[in-house]
Amino acid sequence: MKHLLLNLHEVVIVLTILEAAILCVALGLLPRGGKESRRLQQCFFLLVIGTLTATLIIWNSSFQTMAIAQSTLLPALLSACLLLQGPTLFFYLRSLSTKHPLLQWRETIHLLPALLAVGLIIIYDLSLHDWLPWHWASLSDEDGAALKFVWFLVKCSPLIYVLACFRAEYRLRQQLKQLYSSISEHELRLADWVLGGFFIHWLWSFVAYFLGDYVSGETNDLLGILNNYLTVLLVNGLFLLGWRNTRALLQHDLVVVAAPEKDRLRDIPQVSEKCEAVERGIHELQLHLDSHINLERFAEQMGLKPRELSTIINDHYQQNFFEFINAQRIEEAKRLLASPASAGDTVLDILYKSGFNSQSAFHRFFKRLTGTTPSEYRKRALAQAQAAPSSC
Numbered sequence: 001m002k003h004l005l006l007n008l009h010e011v012v013i014v015l016t017i018l019e020a021a022i023l024c025v026a027l028g029l030l031p032r033g034g035k036e037s038r039r040l041q042q043c044f045f046l047l048v049i050g051t052l053t054a055t056l057i058i059w060n061s062s063f064q065t066m067a068i069a070q071s072t073l074l075p076a077l078l079s080a081c082l083l084l085q086g087p088t089l090f091f092y093l094r095s096l097s098t099k100h101p102l103l104q105w106r107e108t109i110h111l112l113p114a115l116l117a118v119g120l121i122i123i124y125d126l127s128l129h130d131w132l133p134w135h136w137a138s139l140s141d142e143d144g145a146a147l148k149f150v151w152f153l154v155k156c157s158p159l160i161y162v163l164a165c166f167r168a169e170y171r172l173r174q175q176l177k178q179l180y181s182s183i184s185e186h187e188l189r190l191a192d193w194v195l196g197g198f199f200i201h202w203l204w205s206f207v208a209y210f211l212g213d214y215v216s217g218e219t220n221d222l223l224g225i226l227n228n229y230l231t232v233l234l235v236n237g238l239f240l241l242g243w244r245n246t247r248a249l250l251q252h253d254l255v256v257v258a259a260p261e262k263d264r265l266r267d268i269p270q271v272s273e274k275c276e277a278v279e280r281g282i283h284e285l286q287l288h289l290d291s292h293i294n295l296e297r298f299a300e301q302m303g304l305k306p307r308e309l310s311t312i313i314n315d316h317y318q319q320n321f322f323e324f325i326n327a328q329r330i331e332e333a334k335r336l337l338a339s340p341a342s343a344g345d346t347v348l349d350i351l352y353k354s355g356f357n358s359q360s361a362f363h364r365f366f367k368r369l370t371g372t373t374p375s376e377y378r379k380r381a382l383a384q385a386q387a388a389p390s391s392c
Helices: 008-028 035-059 073-095 105-123 133-138 141-179 185-211 217-257 271-283 295-302 306-316 321-338 347-353 359-370 374-391
Strands: none
Touching: 008 035, 035 073, 035 217, 073 105, 073 141, 105 141, 133 141, 141 185, 185 217, 271 295, 271 306, 295 306, 295 321, 306 321, 321 347, 321 359, 321 374, 347 359, 347 374, 359 374
């Protein structure tokens, strides 16, 4: 019987490589909007492709007998791809809420682990043959120490970044709740699932690295195989996260820049009554003071369809939903700041009473809509209120 070039598990790796390549191309074909985050996501998929390709070649017995086994290219490629996945995922999550996170020179510090690993592999001429653990005994003390240090970086560095990713994702959730009020809680929780998956994935690699000296070769191979299958699941999860967030961002971008070609309000039955319902939701029910309000919840409270509510806000008020809600919240904040009855409340108290749950979002919107800070607005408003009786 002829020896198969690829076994079943390696076929799965090849299919995952193809899938990641397709997803990478698909991201490049998406319409405009969120360009930086998509580029980072494409970069992550390319790193996954590089990791799986190098893994496939390094651990396949057929390739181990070829001339490429004496080259440092594959260990360097594998180390670089593995060490750059964490920073890329971190910057991807940051790019969803901030612009140009890579333009600051200090961010280059995130490249140091990958540069250090590649440098050691080249300096000590660590080939594919040297990379395999069962050949470590034949290495010199210096080569063996360098290779073990590289392995340590590869297995431990991702855990640090996954913790940083959790922090970045938490900040993203807080900002999206304020800036994109129509994004559902399900979409916000999706990031938790993906990051949780990567934490398990990288923790598995970390544990397998330390168990390698204490388990049999077959068990060690099984740990590696399971690690590859985790990659298959996580590639799909990360794409789903990016697709949902990109879709939401594109929807809001289109709301801002697109002017309706026709009066869409005429297509809504009983539009006058429904516009009055929106006003009632603000002035009587004060739904904007609910920090968790979104398009679906607002529509449900007022007995409207989400699409109708969106059209009314877009065409009648010339705003998208999050701008409409936050503008109402700012009006409430202005009222509280100018009220002597609220003089004992701090600005933090007032932003929470106004429906915000993020100080940065509150200050940003307040300054944009009033041209001043909340503290300056309060000082001026209270001074005018005290001066008013004496001028009469």
